Amino acid sequence: MEVLVFMVVATVAVVSAMVVLLHKNPVIGALFLVTNLVCIAVLYLLLDAQFLAAIQVIVYAGAIMVLILFVIMLLSLKREEGIHAGSAQRFFGALAATGFVALIVRGILPISWRVASVRSDFGTAEFIGRRLFSQYFYPFEMISLVLLVAMAGAVVLAKKKL
Amino acid sequence: MLNVQGYLVLSAAIFVIGVMTVLLRRGAITILMGIELMLNATNLAFAAFSRQRGSAEGQIFVLFVVAIAAAEAAVGLAIVIALFRLRETTDVDDVNLMKW
Numbered sequence: 001m002e003v004l005v006f007m008v009v010a011t012v013a014v015v016s017a018m019v020v021l022l023h024k025n026p027v028i029g030a031l032f033l034v035t036n037l038v039c040i041a042v043l044y045l046l047l048d049a050q051f052l053a054a055i056q057v058i059v060y061a062g063a064i065m066v067l068i069l070f071v072i073m074l075l076s077l078k079r080e081e082g083i084h085a086g087s088a089q090r091f092f093g094a095l096a097a098t099g100f101v102a103l104i105v106r107g108i109l110p111i112s113w114r115v116a117s118v119r120s121d122f123g124t125a126e127f128i129g130r131r132l133f134s135q136y137f138y139p140f141e142m143i144s145l146v147l148l149v150a151m152a153g154a155v156v157l158a159k160k161k162l
Numbered sequence: 163m164l165n166v167q168g169y170l171v172l173s174a175a176i177f178v179i180g181v182m183t184v185l186l187r188r189g190a191i192t193i194l195m196g197i198e199l200m201l202n203a204t205n206l207a208f209a210a211f212s213r214q215r216g217s218a219e220g221q222i223f224v225l226f227v228v229a230i231a232a233a234e235a236a237v238g239l240a241i242v243i244a245l246f247r248l249r250e251t252t253d254v255d256d257v258n259l260m261k262w
Contacts, residue, residue, distance in 0.1 A: 003165070006165075006168055006169075010168070010172045013172065013176060014172070014175055014176065014179070017175075017176050017179040017180070017199055018179060020179070020183060020192070020195055020196070020199060021179050021182055021183045021186070021187070021196075026189055026191050026192055026195075029192055029195055030191075030195065033195050033198060033199070036176070036199065036202070037198075037202060040202050040205070040206055043169065043172075043206060043209075044206075044209055047169065047209045047210060047212070047213040048213055049209050049212070049213070049221055049224075051221070052205075052209060052221055052224055052225070055225065055228060056205075056228070059228050059232060060198070060202070060228065060231070063232065064198065064231065064232055064235045067235055067236065067239055068191060068194065068195065068235065068239065071191065071239045071242060071243060072191055074243070075242075075243070075246050075252065077189070077191065077252060080187075080188065080189040080192065080252075080253065081188050081189075081253070083186045083187065090186075093182065093185070093186065097178045097179075097181070097182055100174075100178055101171075101174050101175055101178050104170070104171070104174040105171055105174070108167050108170050108171060108174075109167055113166040113167065113214055114214075115166060115213065115214050115216075116213075116214065116215055116216030117216065118213070118216045122213075122216070122218075123221060127218060128218060128221055128222060128225070131218045131222055132222060132225070136222055139226065143226060143229045143230075146229065146230065146233055147229060147232065147233055149233075150232075150233030150234075150236050150237050151236065153236075153237050153240065154236040154237050154239070154240040155240075156240075157237065157240035157241055157243070157244050158240040158243045158244060160247075
């Protein structure tokens with residue numbers, strides 16, 4: 001059952017990522033990117049990371065993708081050039097990409113990964129939150145600072161007169 | 163049973179598709195979407211290794227990556243808007259002021 005869910009979701013994820021790569025219309029690309037992000041959220045559930053799955057849907061599929069779609073529609077971008085490359089470049093690009101994946105697969109498959117047994121509350125909000133607010137408290141606060149700076153930067157950059 | 167290899171191979175595949183989106187497409191927003199694909203692929207690898215080792219560190223790192231991705235998307239899209247105001251285009255080939 002778990003393997004079946006993984007195979008289906010992984011196929012959908014790769015196909016939707018390919019649509020992002022190949023489709024000329026950025027709105028369609030953004031919608032398929034949402035599909036890809038939701039697929040990864042399902043994979044997080046299979047990996048016992050419930051909190052990450054919720055965060056993935058709320059922050060990525062919700063906030064970031066709405067921001068991207070909002071900008072696409074604000075600028076009313078219709079169609080753009082698709083893949084802009086000669087046939088030789090396209091061939092060698094695909095060859096290099098396939099080779100890179102083959103290299104990684106070659107490195108991963110011979111290793112027998114021993115999967116640890118985990119507590120029943122692994123990946124819940126409480127489990128993550130306890131670590132986040134004790135051991136990783138300072139990095140967590142730094143992230144809020146980064147978000148504040150990014151917000152100020154975005155406001156200044158998008159202003160009419162720089 | 164849980165199989166970590168599958169997740170890692172899928173992560174590599176999505177990462178390569180993201181790299182190709184950044185390298186081969188010319189629209190600035192599509193390039194940003196390629197970056198999101200790459201960040202998601204690394205997040206998936208982090209979550210897989212977190213489950214394999216049974217430690218929380220990988221998942222906490224994913225949280226930080228998501229926060230950085232949100233900041234990156236906000237600033238990147240603001241740059242795209244400023245670019246569009248200036249040049250009436252989001253094609254990165256038309257933005258070559260600093261290219262010699």
